[in-house]
Amino acid sequence: MTAESFVQPIATMATVVDRKSPLPAWAQVERDLRALIDQKLEIGSRLPTENELASIYGVSRITVRQALSGLADHGYVERRQGTGTFVADRPRLVQHDFGLMTPWRDRFRAAGETAASVHLQDSAVENEPYELSRELPVAERETERLHKKRLHMVNGRAIGLTDSWLAGRAVAAVRDIPLIEASVSKTLEAVGLVPTRVEHFLEVRSVNSSESTLLQAGLGSQVFADWSIGRIDGELIETSRTVWLGSRVRFHYATGLHGAQTLRAE
Structure with missing residues (x-):
């Protein structure tokens, strides 16, 4: 394959950097290349050189280098000394089924995966959001x-x-005890507080700066935000916000013959 053949497809499909956008130029380039890799480019394809990408997007080589570094950090590309940058064989998307009652960590472990949650005990206390x-x-x-x-x-x-x-009751029950496996649901179950009804609200948005740091994701990364409200016979026990990184999780939604519904993150 000629050098020109590597450049032409990207040049045709690329979205030029928007100078009026609040998103930094490197993040725009990273986002656009990520989308092209997800939708168009085959594993093993070689990307244009830094100079060629800089020309395509109308940015500096430093900006391109920062975008490629972000893609490499997230497993989208592999940079080989002396030969160029290639589309990597990324790990498969994580599968997570909201329709099952078994905790997600237990399901992953049963499938041979290493799954864990970490309680960020030193994080700043946040007020319950307006949403x-x-x-x-x-x-x-x-x-x-x-x-x-x-x-x-x-x-x-x-x-x-x-x-x-x-x-409510969950505050006093959990305040002075460590979370079991860093899990609120397992800890609540251990003290006899299992929600009988949980409402969910799902939306898609970009990560904020704090989420970007903790998830090791670029500022342009998209997340599924799952807002939930848990009650025991009408009594409020817990509200929560979970953000799932869109590049590592996907959802599957199905309806059964009688209208039964399953929402699954894969």
Whole structure:
């Protein structure tokens, strides 16, 4: 394959950097190349040189180098000394089924994966966000909360981040004890507080700066944000926000013959 043949497809499909965008130029280039790799480019394909990419996107070589570094960090490309940058064979997307009652870590371990959550005990305490509090009656918004933050990992890679705000009986029950396997749900179960109903609200957005750091993801990365409200016979026990990194998790949604629904993250 000639050098020109590596350049032409990218040049045809690339989206030029928007100078008016608040997103840094390197992040725009990284995002665009990531999309091209996901949708168009085959594993093993060689990318244009830094000079060629700089010309295609209208940016400096330093900007291109930063974008390629981010892609390499996330497993999208492999940089080979003296030969160039190639599309990497990325690890498969993580599979996670919300429709099952078994905790996600246990399902992964049963499948031979290494799955764990880390309780970020030194993280700053965060107030319950408006996206959750607006779904609650005024009286419940004013009750005490206990904040817990956990980072979720599979095979050593961060895939998600959960903030929980415990309420009601859960505050006193959990305040002075360590989380079992860094899991709020397992800890609540151990003290006899298992929600009988959990509502979920799902949306897609970009990571914020804190999430970008903890998930080791670029600022342009997309996440699935799952907001939930858990109750025991109507009594508020927990609200939470979980963000799943879109480049490492995907969702599957199905309906059965009688309208049964399953929402699965893969």
